[in-house]
Amino acid sequence: MxxxxxxxxxxxxxxxxxxxxxxxxxxxxxxxxxxxxxxxxxxxxxxxxxxxxxxxxxxxxxxxxxxxxxxxxxxxxxxxxxxxxxxxxxxxxxxxxxxxxxxxxxxxxxxxxxxxxxxxxxxxxxxxxxxxxxxxxxxxxxxxxxxxxxxxxxxxxxxxxxxxxxxxxxxxxxxxxxxxxxELAFKDPLTGLSNRRFLMDSAKREMSRHARFEHPFSLMMLDIDHFKKINDNYGHETGDLVLKHFAEICVNTLRLEDCMCRLGGEEFVVLLPNTSINSAMIIAERLRNEIEHARIATPAGEISVTSSFGVAQVNTSLPFSHALKAADHAVYQAKAEGRNCVVPV
The missing domain is CATH 3.30.450.40 (GAF domain)
Known part of the structure; x- marks a missing residue:
């Protein structure tokens, strides 16, 4: 008792x-x-x-x-x-x-x-x-x-x-x-990367933090070159496999503090905290080189890809969409210049 x-x-x-x-x-x-x-x-x-x-x-x-x-x-x-x-x-x-x-x-x-x-x-x-x-x-x-x-x-x-x-x-x-x-709301189910929704939320927080401490803040946008040909020639399953391995190559090359997100399709954005435009160019060039020399194993055999980059420094006094649009234009310029290159804003 x-x-x-x-x-x-x-x-x-x-x-x-x-x-x-x-x-x-x-x-x-x-x-x-x-x-x-x-x-x-x-x-x-x-x-x-x-x-x-x-x-x-x-x-x-x-x-x-x-x-x-x-x-x-x-x-x-x-x-x-x-x-x-x-x-x-x-x-x-x-x-x-x-x-x-x-x-x-x-x-x-x-x-x-x-x-x-x-x-x-x-x-x-x-x-x-x-x-x-x-x-x-x-x-x-x-x-x-x-x-x-x-x-x-x-x-x-x-x-x-x-x-x-x-x-x-x-x-x-x-x-x-x-x-x-x-996770469902903020993760891309195919690559495991953060998605566009997470990107916009994270960018807003980072802009506020960088503005407060007056630290440089950059981003890069990258687009896989001729990705449609991979889907057309090998099928969408192989295309999905390429996207997954492409994301792994990028994450393994980038710094721990960098945040890579999938915008959709074969378009990706990387937030680069505490990074000037010059340092961002170096990071982008290193990543471009890693992607170019990587070989992705698929049931259809090894596939290699390249990617076009646009790099911009974020102006924290303007909306994030301003920097995003500028980087997107730089990607188009990189493709116009022959692809597989890095173009700064």
Missing amino acids: LKNFSNVTQRLRRLSSQELDVSGTFQSFLLDLLDEGKQTLKVARVSVWLFDDLDKPSELINVANTDWSGKTLPEQLPTLQYEDFAAYFTAINSGRSIDANDATTDPRTCEFHDIYLVPHNIKTMLDTVIFKNGIPHGVVCCEGDKIRTWHKDEIAFAEMIADCCSRRLLVKALWQLQSQLT
Whole structure:
């Protein structure tokens, strides 16, 4: 039985309301809840196990454990197979808490006798279900080394731990969804580069920053020469492969601070922070040379491409579109001069 049950639950409520980073491992954002459960219930360990699949679960995966506190997570997370522990899985899927006073004899947990309970000196278990959209998603497992009778307050507290875990798991799922939506909104799906929308947002921020510190800011626009011939001669699948490898060549050649975006088709723009027009010309010429000498492997054989460049320094007192248009005109001039060259504004 828990003493001062109201105080205990109030502490848990305050703990669960705290902001936390859900971008890391399950262990990192669930451990404080598990530690609270371990201390309050006075058990040997508390762990969280999640189903591999909500629709057709075949195993439970141990994703967080008080035994791992301050330690490196196991390379291979422990699992429980449905076929090996049918009675336990059935109990979990019912949604009801498992209050196994004597885990070695309780029909819901005695399957663990030889392979887990005895080797780890576990005598009692209190397992409460984690729900997701009303469906069992996993379990919080509290294990003790002495047979005990679980009081209703202890069961209620353990169920609160499971509910807190459920809320945090939901927040993590929402964060992952938001990250995916953000990537879809700002990433080009073919090349993995940032897209035009990201370019315009990023340029606006960079212009403000460079204006404030009076640092030079340049951009380059590049267009793959005769790209239509690649599509016409080899097909669009090969053309897509060329675009992907072209993007890789550029990213591997550019500096880490440079931001390359795909405008569309075979047109690309690179933002060059803290870079004067003269330095931008050097960077563009180095990239032009790398592209010219690269060989792109495709099912149709090796393909080489060249690219025409327009380079401009951004006037931070004017709209970004002004510099973008100037670089675009420079690309047209580069093509008029025979392609595979760099033309400054």
